[in-house]
Amino acid sequence: MPVSLEVRGLSKRFGGIVVADAIDLELRAGRIVGLIGPNGAGKTSFFNLVSGVVRPDSGTVALEGRDLTGMKAHRRARLGLGRTWQSLRLFPSLSVLYNLLIGARHYPGERLATLILEHGRVHRAEKAGRQRALEVLQRTGLDGFAHREVGSVPFGQQKLIGVARALMNEPRCLLLDEPMAGVEGQAYRTIQSLVRTLAAEGISVCVVEHNVAFIRDLCDEGVFMFAGRVLARGTVESLIADRRLTELYFGT
Amino acid sequence: MEYLYTIAILMALNVILASSFNFVIGYGGLISIAHPVFYAIGAYGSALLARDGGVPVLLAIPAGALIALAASVLVALPSVRISGDYLLIGSIGVQLGILEAIKNVGWTGGAGGLTNIPALLRPGTDHGVYVALVVALAVLSVLLLHWITRSGYGRAMSAMRDDELAFAALGRNAVAMKVAIFALGCGLAGLAGGLYAHYFRFLAPAQFDILQSAALLTMVVVGGMRSTFGPILGAIVLEVLPQAITFLDLPAGLLGPMQGILFTGLVLVFMFIRPQGLIAAGSVWRGRALEEGHAGQS
Numbered sequence: 001m002p003v004s005l006e007v008r009g010l011s012k013r014f015g016g017i018v019v020a021d022a023i024d025l026e027l028r029a030g031r032i033v034g035l036i037g038p039n040g041a042g043k044t045s046f047f048n049l050v051s052g053v054v055r056p057d058s059g060t061v062a063l064e065g066r067d068l069t070g071m072k073a074h075r076r077a078r079l080g081l082g083r084t085w086q087s088l089r090l091f092p093s094l095s096v097l098y099n100l101l102i103g104a105r106h107y108p109g110e111r112l113a114t115l116i117l118e119h120g121r122v123h124r125a126e127k128a129g130r131q132r133a134l135e136v137l138q139r140t141g142l143d144g145f146a147h148r149e150v151g152s153v154p155f156g157q158q159k160l161i162g163v164a165r166a167l168m169n170e171p172r173c174l175l176l177d178e179p180m181a182g183v184e185g186q187a188y189r190t191i192q193s194l195v196r197t198l199a200a201e202g203i204s205v206c207v208v209e210h211n212v213a214f215i216r217d218l219c220d221e222g223v224f225m226f227a228g229r230v231l232a233r234g235t236v237e238s239l240i241a242d243r244r245l246t247e248l249y250f251g252t
Numbered sequence: 253m254e255y256l257y258t259i260a261i262l263m264a265l266n267v268i269l270a271s272s273f274n275f276v277i278g279y280g281g282l283i284s285i286a287h288p289v290f291y292a293i294g295a296y297g298s299a300l301l302a303r304d305g306g307v308p309v310l311l312a313i314p315a316g317a318l319i320a321l322a323a324s325v326l327v328a329l330p331s332v333r334i335s336g337d338y339l340l341i342g343s344i345g346v347q348l349g350i351l352e353a354i355k356n357v358g359w360t361g362g363a364g365g366l367t368n369i370p371a372l373l374r375p376g377t378d379h380g381v382y383v384a385l386v387v388a389l390a391v392l393s394v395l396l397l398h399w400i401t402r403s404g405y406g407r408a409m410s411a412m413r414d415d416e417l418a419f420a421a422l423g424r425n426a427v428a429m430k431v432a433i434f435a436l437g438c439g440l441a442g443l444a445g446g447l448y449a450h451y452f453r454f455l456a457p458a459q460f461d462i463l464q465s466a467a468l469l470t471m472v473v474v475g476g477m478r479s480t481f482g483p484i485l486g487a488i489v490l491e492v493l494p495q496a497i498t499f500l501d502l503p504a505g506l507l508g509p510m511q512g513i514l515f516t517g518l519v520l521v522f523m524f525i526r527p528q529g530l531i532a533a534g535s536v537w538r539g540r541a542l543e544e545g546h547a548g549q550s
């Protein structure tokens with residue numbers, strides 16, 4: 001499988017805290033990698049650095065051979081880097097459908113001059129975006145919620161909205177930050193099968209999760225992080241079996 | 253009649269100023285106090301182009317608006333890139349600095365004011381024509397802003413205010429959007445400036461000072477931030493109330509302080525009793541009926 005995301009020597013410190021210490025990591029198209037580690041290991045920070053939300057001190061990031069280093073977050077997203085947030089970060093002032101539309105890949109209406117001068121083009125893009133959003137909602141089992149305010153939707157479905165929103169941009173690489181925390185039942189199964197399907201479509205996926213069963217069932221590979229460093233990489237089984245890692249994980 | 257015309261024109265100009273200020277601070281979430289100075293740039297720009305540059309007034313007014321727009325881009329670009337808070341600091345500097353400059357250079361007429369500004373209308377034309385023109389432009393400005401805020405652009409503005417990081421991570425350019433919002437808002441303030449200059453034909457720097465920011469903020473807050481009609485109502489109320497005070501026959505020395513107390517008092521009262529203003533905007537973004545109808549088909 002070709003390399004999708006390639007991270008080299010990614011480092012970042014906040015004052016005295018090292019959140020990323022020369023991280024090297026490759027994600028391959030169609031593969032699901034589980035990122036494991038105790039709280040504070042730097043997993044979310046790693047996503048922030050890769051998605052361009054936080055500037056690294058050093059290191060490079062490339063997506064499908066294209067250098068993203070130094071690029072703003074919105075440009076990385078347009079080049080196919082999708083992510084979700086541990087704390088959801090949905091748009092409370094928008095309905096579910098409109099939350100998705102913010103992520104639409106082509107949206108000429110976000111330029112004021114285009115909106116005013118080329119209204120026809122904007123109108124067509126709006127219709128296409130809406131069509132795509134409805135498809136994604138269907139795919140994620142959210143079609144019944146399209147016109148609800150996001151705050152009124154059950155928590156598990158809110159998590160799904162976060163994933164659905166990221167799919168609007170047709171990502172080539174998807175970073176999922178604790179998609180299962182607090183999720184059970186139907187939403188759990190939907191997220192699980194959705195991630196599988198996305199990988200089967202050739203998207204590279206990296207998922208941070210504390211739910212061991214979820215990681216073991218889903219991931220082709222696991223990466224163990226601690227104190228901003230990648231300590232081990234291998235099958236999820238082998239990481240779980242490593243006494244040294246479980247001790248770090250549970251902080252004994 | 254002349255007096256009523258004057259009030260009508262000031263009201264319509266305040267509607268443009270308050271609506272565009274609402275666009276910047278309410279919809280854009282951009283904290284700026286420099287709105288009066290872009291009003292001034294439009295007024296002085298247009299007046300000087302027409303008076304000293306020989307530009308026809310009808311062209312000078314839009315040119316003044318464009319100068320205000322360009323100036324606002326120069327202010328917004330560097331500050332918005334760093335963070336939203338820098339725009340406030342930048343706007344304070346621009347508001348105080350440019351006004352100080354206008355007071356102190358010769359070609360603006362200095363502190364004494366700019367006189368002999370050419371009128372738009374030929375002498376003898378009924379001033380009602382000018383009232384109609386200014387009111388029409390105020391209506392158009394309000395409609396334009398309303399249309400934008402109810403379009404996909406308005407939806408994106410709402411999302412950007414909700415969560416800028418999530419917005420950026422979905423591929424949306426918040427910096428470009430903020431600069432565009434600021435530019436349009438300040439450009440409209442510049443348009444109001446040109447319209448003022450060629451009717452009253454005299455400009456004094458004091459009209460554009462920081463007290464004007466307070467007045468505009470009062471109009472927006474009292475009327476209802478992020479609503480279309482709120483700032484219109486605010487502009488009308490705040491034009492009528494001070495006029496009404498002048499009828500109270502107070503000693504001249506008390507008039508100014510009374511108006512100041514009125515503005516501050518109103519903002520405070522509304523902050524506590526009705527923070528959403530007279531016309532409350534919903535907390536959920538609503539699109540055009542057409543778009544909502546579309547959505548309804550799913």
Ligand SMILES: Nc1ncnc2c1ncn2[C@@H]1O[C@H](COP(=O)(O)OP(=O)(O)O)[C@@H](O)[C@H]1O
Pocket residue numbers: 014017018019037038039040041042043044045046
């Ligand atoms: N913006 C920031 N400023 C200072 N410290 C931060 C910042 N972001 C994260 N950290 C610190 O970095 C460490 C790693 O945090 P995080 O990446 O959220 O870990 P994880 O997701 O693995 O639980 C923590 O100690 C956290 O407090």
Ligand SMILES: [Mg+2]
Pocket residue numbers: 043044045086
């Ligand atoms: Mg985390």
